[in-house]
Amino acid sequence: MSGPNFSNPVVRWIDHRLPVFTFMHHEMHEYPTPKNLNYWWNFGSLAGIVLVIMLLTGIILAMHYTPHVDFAFQSVERIMRDVNHGWLIRYIHANGASFFFIVVYIHIFRGLYYGSYKAPRELLWMLGVVILLLMMATAFMGYVLPWGQMSFWGATVITNLFSAIPGVGEWIVTLLWGGFSVDNPTLNRFFSLHYLLPFVIVGVVVLHIVALHRFGSNNPLGIDVRGKQDSIPFHPYYTVKDAFGLGVFLTIFAAVVFFMPNAMGHPDNYIPANPLVTPAHIVPEWYFLPFYAILRAVPDKLLGVLAMFAAIGVLFILPWLDRSPVRSATFRPLFKIFFWIFAANCVLLTYLGGKPAEGTYVILSRLATVYYFFHFLILLPGLSIFETPKPLPRSISQPVLGSGTAGASKENS
Amino acid sequence: MAETHEGATRRDFIHVASATMGAVGAACVAWPLIDQMNPAADTLALATTEFDVSGVEEGMAVTIVWRGKPVFVRHRTAKEIEEAGAVDIADLPDPQADGDRAPKPEMLVLVGVCTHLGCVPLGQKATDPRGEWGGWFCPCHGSHYDTSGRIRKGPAPTNLPVPPYEYISDTVIRIG
Numbered sequence A: 001m002s003g004p005n006f007s008n009p010v011v012r013w014i015d016h017r018l019p020v021f022t023f024m025h026h027e028m029h030e031y032p033t034p035k036n037l038n039y040w041w042n043f044g045s046l047a048g049i050v051l052v053i054m055l056l057t058g059i060i061l062a063m064h065y066t067p068h069v070d071f072a073f074q075s076v077e078r079i080m081r082d083v084n085h086g087w088l089i090r091y092i093h094a095n096g097a098s099f100f101f102i103v104v105y106i107h108i109f110r111g112l113y114y115g116s117y118k119a120p121r122e123l124l125w126m127l128g129v130v131i132l133l134l135m136m137a138t139a140f141m142g143y144v145l146p147w148g149q150m151s152f153w154g155a156t157v158i159t160n161l162f163s164a165i166p167g168v169g170e171w172i173v174t175l176l177w178g179g180f181s182v183d184n185p186t187l188n189r190f191f192s193l194h195y196l197l198p199f200v201i202v203g204v205v206v207l208h209i210v211a212l213h214r215f216g217s218n219n220p221l222g223i224d225v226r227g228k229q230d231s232i233p234f235h236p237y238y239t240v241k242d243a244f245g246l247g248v249f250l251t252i253f254a255a256v257v258f259f260m261p262n263a264m265g266h267p268d269n270y271i272p273a274n275p276l277v278t279p280a281h282i283v284p285e286w287y288f289l290p291f292y293a294i295l296r297a298v299p300d301k302l303l304g305v306l307a308m309f310a311a312i313g314v315l316f317i318l319p320w321l322d323r324s325p326v327r328s329a330t331f332r333p334l335f336k337i338f339f340w341i342f343a344a345n346c347v348l349l350t351y352l353g354g355k356p357a358e359g360t361y362v363i364l365s366r367l368a369t370v371y372y373f374f375h376f377l378i379l380l381p382g383l384s385i386f387e388t389p390k391p392l393p394r395s396i397s398q399p400v401l402g403s404g405t406a407g408a409s410k411e412n413s
Numbered sequence B: 001m002a003e004t005h006e007g008a009t010r011r012d013f014i015h016v017a018s019a020t021m022g023a024v025g026a027a028c029v030a031w032p033l034i035d036q037m038n039p040a041a042d043t044l045a046l047a048t049t050e051f052d053v054s055g056v057e058e059g060m061a062v063t064i065v066w067r068g069k070p071v072f073v074r075h076r077t078a079k080e081i082e083e084a085g086a087v088d089i090a091d092l093p094d095p096q097a098d099g100d101r102a103p104k105p106e107m108l109v110l111v112g113v114c115t116h117l118g119c120v121p122l123g124q125k126a127t128d129p130r131g132e133w134g135g136w137f138c139p140c141h142g143s144h145y146d147t148s149g150r151i152r153k154g155p156a157p158t159n160l161p162v163p164p165y166e167y168i169s170d171t172v173i174r175i176g
Helices: A007-019 A020-029 A039-066 A072-081 A086-113 A122-144 A149-164 A169-177 A183-214 A233-261 A286-297 A301-316 A333-353 A360-386 B008-036 B041-045 B078-086
Strands: A032-034 A231-233 B049-052 B061-066 B069-075 B107-111 B136-137 B143-146 B152-153 B165-167 B172-175
Touching: A007 A020, A020 A233, A032 A233, A032 B107, A039 A072, A039 A086, A039 A183, A039 A233, A039 B008, A072 A086, A086 A233, A086 A333, A122 A149, A122 A301, A122 B008, A149 A169, A149 A183, A149 A301, A169 A231, A183 A233, A231 A233, A233 B049, A233 B143, A286 A333, A286 A360, A333 B107, A360 B152, B041 B152, B049 B061
Parallel strands: none
Antiparallel strands: A032 A231, B049 B172, B061 B069, B069 B107, B136 B143, B143 B152, B165 B172
16 A cells, blocks of 8 residues: 555544545646646646536535526525625626636547547547536526526527427427426426536546546647656646646636626526517527527528437447547647537537528538537548558657657656 | 744745635625524514504403514503512512513513423413412423512523514503
8 A cells, every 4th residue: 555645643544544634645646647738738626626616506506596487587686685795696697608618619629639539548438518508408407597588598498309209299398397388396496406417517526537537638739648747746747837827817717797797698698587578689698699600501490409409419420430549639630620620610600509590601600510520420531541640759858858758857846 | 844943934825815814704604694594674563563462451361472582461450560569579480670671560572482482381371370470370490470470499591582662642552
């Protein structure tokens, strides 16, 4: 048993019987991490911290919120006006959802660029996609809770997606609603599930981290850590780097929460839900817009819904679509170009999802949707065959030190 | 990192300074998250109650609500006032003169919450048991209160509290 040597006798006593301190030391302190990680690697831990912020503020909001169609809207207004610091806590929670998606989308694109989904990290990647799906479900149901116009009609439109399923569609929608329209039973179950799912996310995040720590982080070069000379302990090097990134993130986050808290919201949601009047222009929250654009691009109800779900589903099989053994885009000249075209296409889809479904926007949506799937289903498998990657460095140390073994005996502790 | 100086190094200073800033920041964030549990503005707005006591006739008791708690308003009979005044104050577990508890002797106003563990004592209705001193009796753990609402026997440590109130006219009191 060569665990760390704790000086505190109480810690030693506990650790001998319940080795939590050894575990934490192993996974958060000495945990060997590639020494060349850049700032794009901050977004994993950042996502974890935002999840904690969302849990804390969410549990607090649940202390003041009333999940009933007659009281939900007023209870949210009471939080904004009467509850001590309630406005702050709600704005943190509402904007926190947006920032959670910003952080997670950057995290995903980092994985796409540096090939973090490739062997042996396929399950790590797939667990990440599961987290994304759970986040979407949670965010959607959370948006329904204030029971404003956008809450109500968002819930109506999204639950109606399931009516596209042949045969059992109507039955499923009635089951989701607990009635014949979105009403009090719907609000009640959405509240229950909105409280439950974040804890399910925590569980999957734990699995995500277990899978991560099996082989350690990928890195900007996309090559394996060859030995001690290629890695540094997580603490203090990456704890400090993550803490600095957190400081920058919180500065931006606080600026939005305090100075433009409704910038990413929709004013119609400050109108109480009215089941008899649909707002003129229904738009989901910005983080759903690319998928919404794909949904509307397909002129068939069932196929549109399928395309929308397939847009995320395709991520599950990504590790087997991109067969190139080279992970990092740094050494894949063609992939790098197409990565940025793909990213731009996603931005375009986001833009189109927020525009009315008419005229040029429809045509553009269709082109962008086709390109989205073209990238995954045709381009990536094709590149794996036809692209000639640049030569890889022999080790993480080599590009810096000239040789993978120079100075290898020098160890930091 | 070997220490290059005796005692504290510049690095130690940075560590302590950053940890201190972190602690200050965490405390600033923690306060709103804790303070939200305190009474909200709309709760505080309901913190006073007005009541017209003229409808409470002699020998009658009425229970009203103030801050979500029962308040006993009892129009005492001359016999009850006399009993309350005749007690030797030094013998009481929580010594207090009846005159200090009722500005108008006939109208006694009390928070109707047992000072033991918060049950509502019996004695408001004519048919209720009123304990050995003819005031109130708490059925939860057997505390007896006299006709001034003072604890006489049982586990309760103090008298039934008199809420802050004033007569805003001859017959209307404002509690809180």
